[in-house]
């Protein structure tokens with residue numbers, strides 16, 4: 001019978017072709033990365049030195065970790081503008097706990113927590129601030145842009161208040177208090193710097209969660225059609241709350257890494273980081289309206305931003321021009337992405353016609 | 357293949373007995389993974405109702421999108437009044453007098469009814485400022501012609517799907533069209549509303565408008581149409597004058613097999629009561645949409661809920677499914693009182709709703725066919741750490757086969773499916789939760805005869821296994 005026509009075209013070749021196509025589509029963000037790397041390799045001869053690559057990867061890790069949390073938020077159709085401020089706040093909390101400890105006036109004592117506990121407290125603080133974002137958004141129906149914009153100011157203000165706007169310097173702790181070792185997080189390495197491992201670990205876990213767990217599927221569903229997700233039994237509020245907590249969690253980890261790398265906590269730490277994180281997510285092909293995107297894309301996006309920033313510094317472009325170029329590349333990359341997607345469909349169709 | 361050979365012998369297929377308003381010639385349309393149309397010829401006779409029929413995914417909507425300038429054909433050409441035309445955009449087609457009512461509602465939910473009707477063609481005498489009151493008046497007239505008193509100031513997001521369909525029709529009527537394409541305009545309309553629409557269509561015909569009419573309701577086709585064109589799997593199967601054919605002929609051409617093989621109601625053992633609803637009440641401002649409703653369902657029962665649109669059927673279902681937390685009343689399942697619960701609790705207990713409006717409430721448009729289908733039953737494939745691929749694939753494959761969902765690859769995006777096949781995915785999603793009570797709100801909207809009988813057969817099979825279905829068909 002004539003029934004087979006519109007069904008899969010020659011099952012085997014059809015499905016392998018869609019597989020190839022999907023791999024190509026996923027690799028789309030690579031184009032910008034390859035271009036950026038190629039250009040700098042030509043201009044700056046020592047660009048691809050092992051040492052330089054590690055330095056760049058450390059910078060990339062910061063954007064990537066924030067971008068991972070941001071990806072979950074954006075996949076639900078939201079946005080988190082507060083991550084930069086949360087980075088600063090968590091760095092300040094860690095700095096305070098190391099240098100000043102916790103003062104308990106009613107007992108007249110100062111408690112100096114262990115370094116591990118300090119990091120734990122900072123991370124809990126960041127996650128809770130994320131939860132506040134999530135609660136404001138889900139309980140009071142505030143648009144994510146507004147809620148997290150408010151948090152951007154509040155958290156930055158809190159970071160400044162902690163030490164009256166001053167930096168906590170020299171976060172090495174004191175052996176007699178048992179709170180040494182904090183700089184190890186930023187400086188230590190196992191083959192490569194710890195922060196790079198953290199990025200790799202987070203990326204793998206996040207990609208797994210997004211693809212292979214009910215939570216991940218629900219995140220995509222909410223971003224694509226919240227009402228339909230709700231009618232399918234997805235607890236929309238709970239999932240939304242979770243993504244802002246994840247984002248706060250990622251921000252706190254970045255805050256710790258930066259404070260540890262600098263061996264100091266500065267209240268302005270993380271300013272504008274939210275913009276880099278959003279840029280990484282968008283460059284990675286995640287749709288700002290939600291429901292579409294991937295963690296892998298975000299990681300590539302973070303590499304584009306990081307490599308571009310470092311490369312421009314290396315070749316000695318003025319910091320004013322750096323900004324201009326960065327902006328142009330972000331927009332260009334998205335345009336290329338669009339054009340390429342269209343071309344790919346056309347090629348796919350041509351191939352198919354030849355088959356059919 | 358034998359059916360195709362038959363076509364050539366049908367005497368009435370020679371074009372020319374009536375002037376052609378439009379002709380599509382040798383149209384082929386290829387999508388990744390699918391050939392949606394394969395060298396299809398289609399004639400639109402002037403001043404006639406030209407019905408286009410075929411199973412879900414046969415290529416009807418694709419062909420019409422090509423005629424309306426939304427999609428470009430891979431190969432083939434369009435002839436209007438004998439001259440080849442190249443359509444660049446829907447707007448271009450509109451300028452040539454081709455209007456279309458899309459299968460999937462195409463309205464802006466954040467705009468009012470009047471604004472939607474005149475979207476892109478605002479009444480602005482000065483050229484700058486929109487004359488809102490003129491638009492409202494005109495909109496009211498159009499709606500009145502459809503015998504529907506929808507307030508033109510209402511936001512489209514507040515309309516039920518049937519009302520949206522009326523607005524779509526009014527929007528098409530507001531244009532000065534010579535060819536009007538109607539892709540399943542009646543899928544969400546009641547019998548009375550269909551009558552009104554038919555009157556309007558007769559009126560348009562009398563004014564020389566050529567109509568292309570797509571529907572899965574075959575009685576409508578035989579009643580209103582002058583010509584019938586049948587597509588199957590993207591190929592032209594037959595064209596005939598309606599007066600020379602009947603419903604069995606259509607089904608045979610569409611399905612390619614004897615219509616007698618379609619579903620016939622068997623007998624199911626009806627056993628003990630499984631669901632009891634008492635005093636279900638859903639208050640709205642100034643009254644109730646669901647007013648102290650009580651009913652009981654027995655195992656193995658398929659219950660139809662009838663009522664006019666807006667009679668609170670959909671709302672009653674929503675209350676049962678846990679969508680409306682503000683509803684009061686008691687629900688007993690298997691004799692046990694259910695606590696007031698949200699949707700996911702109700703699904704866990706075995707009550708699931710297949711909603712009426714698939715675009716707004718049934719589907720997540722950004723994700724794949726498979727992920728849509730699995731969304732409500734994720735915990736069945738979750739082993740505590742991750743979703744087991746094998747279990748997921750088995751579930752999807754079972755549904756694709758069971759409901760004959762026409763999909764090249766379940767990982768493709770849901771929006772690439774034909775309307776009817778999308779509807780089947782929504783039904784499949786509900787079935788995969790292994791419900792005790794299945795609440796089907798207009799489950800067969802846009803579904804072809806064969807698939808409809810499949811769904812009824814599945815419902816009956818489930819009923820035999822002790823599941824109660826409750827459905828709310830429109831007419």
Ligand SMILES: Nc1ncnc2c1ncn2[C@@H]1O[C@H](COP(=O)(O)OP(=O)(O)OP(=O)(O)O)[C@@H](O)[C@H]1O
Pocket residue numbers: 006387388390391392410411412413414415416417418419459762763771772773774775776777802804
């Ligand atoms: N954008 C797309 N990408 C891939 N395939 C598509 C796309 N649009 C349509 N198709 C495929 O083309 C075929 C014809 O679809 P079409 O929507 O024309 O069917 P239809 O006859 O209107 O069916 P229904 O009665 O269900 O509305 C289907 O198999 C569908 O999956």
Ligand SMILES: [Mg+2]
Pocket residue numbers: 416417418459539774775776
């Ligand atoms: Mg269709």
